[in-house]
Amino acid sequence: MNDVPATRSGRAPRGRAAAVGLSREQVISAAIAQIDAKGLSAFSLRELARGLGVSPAVIYWHVGGSKEDLFAAIAATITGQLAAAQDPLAPWTDRLRQVFLAYRASVHRHPNVSPLLGAQMKSNGVANLDWIEIVLAALSDGGFQGDALRNAFNALIGGLCGFVTVELAPAPSSEDGAWQDRVAARMAEVDPEAYPLTHAALPELANRIFVLRWQNGAQVPYDDSYTVLLDLLIDGLAARARSSATLETPEPLHG
Structure with missing residues (x-):
C-alpha cells in the first residue's frame, strides 16, 4: 500500500x-x-x-x-546510523571496533545492498560525511594525521568494508541453483595428489572460505574471520600509533 x-x-x-x-x-x-x-x-x-x-x-x-544520487542516499542511510553504535567516551580503538561491527551488522540486514557500498563508485560522495567523520575522529584521537591519517582510513575502509562486500557477493541468479550444485560437486572431486593441503582441509574450508564456496555470507556468515581481520587492523594501527608517539617523544636531557 x-x-x-x-x-x-x-x-x-x-x-x-x-x-x-x-x-x-x-x-x-x-x-x-x-x-x-x-x-x-x-x-x-x-x-x-x-x-x-x-x-x-x-x-x-x-x-x-540521477540514479547515482539515489544510490548515494541509500549508502548514507546504511552508514548514517553508525555514530549511535559507538560509546563516545570509549578509547579510540574500542570505538572503531564498535563502528565496524555495527557496519557489518547493518549491511547483513540488507545483503543485496553490499555491492553498492563497497564495489561501486556510485555510492561515493558527501552523503557519507557522517560515516567518514566518526572514523576520522577515532583515528585522530589515536594520533593519526596527514598521510598517516589517510592511509589508516583507507586500510580500515578497504579492508573491513571490502571484506563485507566480498562476503556477501551475490551468486549467479540465472541458473536456479544449478551453479551451486556444480560447485559443490566439483569440490568433492578435488585431487588429493595434486592439491594435498587443500584436500586435507576441505572439511573445514569447503563453502566456508572465499573462492571455495557456493553460498555467500548471508547463508554462511564469516563472523570469526571478520573479527580476526578487525583485530589485526585495529591492533596494528594501535601499535603503529604507539611507535610513532615513541619516535616523536624527545629524549630527556642529561647533565
Missing part, C-alpha cells in the same frame, strides 16, 4: 503534488526494499516510481538528479 494520496479523479497525483505527499525517507526505504527483494542488478527506477505511484521525476525531486 503506498502513502501517496489520490486526487478527486481517483488517480495518484503527479509532479510536485506527488512529491509533497511523499518523503525522501519513504523513497529511500522503498528503494532498499526493492533491492532486498530483487538484488541490486535488477533495480529499476521506473519500477520504484510505479510502486510509489509517482513518476521517476518525483524520485529525482527527492534524492537528486
Whole structure:
C-alpha cells in the first residue's frame, strides 16, 4: 500500500503534488526494499516510481538528479546510523571496533545492498560525511594525521568494508541453483595428489572460505574471520600509533 494520496479523479497525483505527499525517507526505504527483494542488478527506477505511484521525476525531486544520487542516499542511510553504535567516551580503538561491527551488522540486514557500498563508485560522495567523520575522529584521537591519517582510513575502509562486500557477493541468479550444485560437486572431486593441503582441509574450508564456496555470507556468515581481520587492523594501527608517539617523544636531557 503506498502513502501517496489520490486526487478527486481517483488517480495518484503527479509532479510536485506527488512529491509533497511523499518523503525522501519513504523513497529511500522503498528503494532498499526493492533491492532486498530483487538484488541490486535488477533495480529499476521506473519500477520504484510505479510502486510509489509517482513518476521517476518525483524520485529525482527527492534524492537528486540521477540514479547515482539515489544510490548515494541509500549508502548514507546504511552508514548514517553508525555514530549511535559507538560509546563516545570509549578509547579510540574500542570505538572503531564498535563502528565496524555495527557496519557489518547493518549491511547483513540488507545483503543485496553490499555491492553498492563497497564495489561501486556510485555510492561515493558527501552523503557519507557522517560515516567518514566518526572514523576520522577515532583515528585522530589515536594520533593519526596527514598521510598517516589517510592511509589508516583507507586500510580500515578497504579492508573491513571490502571484506563485507566480498562476503556477501551475490551468486549467479540465472541458473536456479544449478551453479551451486556444480560447485559443490566439483569440490568433492578435488585431487588429493595434486592439491594435498587443500584436500586435507576441505572439511573445514569447503563453502566456508572465499573462492571455495557456493553460498555467500548471508547463508554462511564469516563472523570469526571478520573479527580476526578487525583485530589485526585495529591492533596494528594501535601499535603503529604507539611507535610513532615513541619516535616523536624527545629524549630527556642529561647533565
